[in-house]
Amino acid sequence: MTDTQNPTVGLSPAEIDHFIQRGFVRINRAFPEDIAEEARAILWRDMGLDASDPANWTRPVIRLGHYGQPPFRQAANTPLLHRAFDQLAGPDCWIPPMVLGTFPVRFPSSEDPGDTGWHIDVSFGTEHPDFMEWRANVYSRGRALLMLFLFSDVGPDDAPTRLFAGSHRRVARLLEPAEEQGLTLRELVEGGFGGTLGLEEVLATGMAGTVYLCHPFLVHAASLHRGRAPRFLAQPPLLWRGGPNEESEVGRRYPVKEAVRQALMR
Template sequence: MQNTDENPRALSAAQIERFIHDGFVKIDRAFAKAMAADARQILWRDTGCDPDNPSTWTRPVIRLGMYTERPLVDAANTPILHRAFDQLTGQGRWLPCMSMGTFPVRFPSPHDPGDAGWHIDVSFGFDDPDFMNWRANVQSRGRLLLMLFLFSDVGENDAPTRIRVGSHLDIARRLASAGDAGLTLRDLAASDFAETSNCREVLASGEAGTVYLCHPFLVHAAQPHRGTRPRFLAQPPLLPREPAVSGGHTGGRTPIEEAIHLALR
């Protein structure tokens, strides 16, 4: 997407409107394929598997995380992504990504990966040793965006993340009733996110270098890998410099806030 303005925008008005209503936006070529290839070399090393020997791919998923090496962190700090962060969360209200968070590397396997349930990514209360007690609230304390970084080509058989379109609106309404304390992951999962079961489902597929920027309340799920090559994906949060929902800034509501306002009005 080219723009000759002094401050080019990463996202069009139509894309921002889709983010508000659908809960996500897809950015093709958000980072270079060469960067993804360099990152995969590091990740392959840490899986302990041989990329040329499928007999070593013995588990459906291997979780790696908290990478600070340049080819990985640089992928989250490209100019187009920084401009998109400004557009979706408010200029200067986010912190640059200094770690790529968790990599659930998924391998072709007939076995249930054991982590394919619908969920949202909670964002505070991490001092509790029971992760089911971690929390989210309607102000999205601790998180501005859920992000999906594709470090390998991901087709429909390559375990693409499943997304329930518009589900962030249902979750905003549910969280609003819980006030500042919010709800735990256990609370949220108790109904298996039944309120979002009628949402249209799409797959987070694309070429290496694709990034999905998602509303923090978007309901999503993993799935088994039915393809032939492992899938490499990172899912770091975009952390706030200022609260995601504050109401105290100038310039009107951000798209994150606008989506919550839309759900509650």
């Protein structure tokens, strides 16, 4: 796992291979902790809740919209992360994130939030009103990376995102026959995401400022919050630069596409 503020170093060869084989890489101190603190203050304000008053934390999860204020943009665009984006998706192949995706803020609760099922983040066909009809294809149209930004400390009991290591390879093989059209989320679920039996389940834990860069086909899920403090996490995509007709070729020599190529050879 990368743990450095020297952007010229970037990911090591071992980390890049880990991404290709297991579908994710963890970057410690990807953005400063004080930026995470500034962002949390904005999120607390928008929820209308008090960080020092747990009596008002009555819901297991509150979903907040996209945020583009300075601390969020700064968190997503550090030199270290830009270097990692270049290494994984290819230089000039991605669009700098100007907003972060939805924030599912999870609170300590014995109540099941009802959203902890395994899935991948499908990336096109989102005009359909039924999200189960949204789609993904083998070229990963619309998404270069799934990213998990930890804006609070996340331990094993703090509702960490669960990752099925290596599942991106099985999803790639499931998607291949559908070519450009791809499969809906419903079809992917019915296909068992290509099979996850025997895969290792990894918890996306870390200190505030940690970022997980994940292959867009990585199967993942939320978990229940058994800890004490709310968990703040953003899960934005890294978008490809270029339109849908170009995305089969964008970044094809880099790890996001190389992982798929290797998976389809077996």
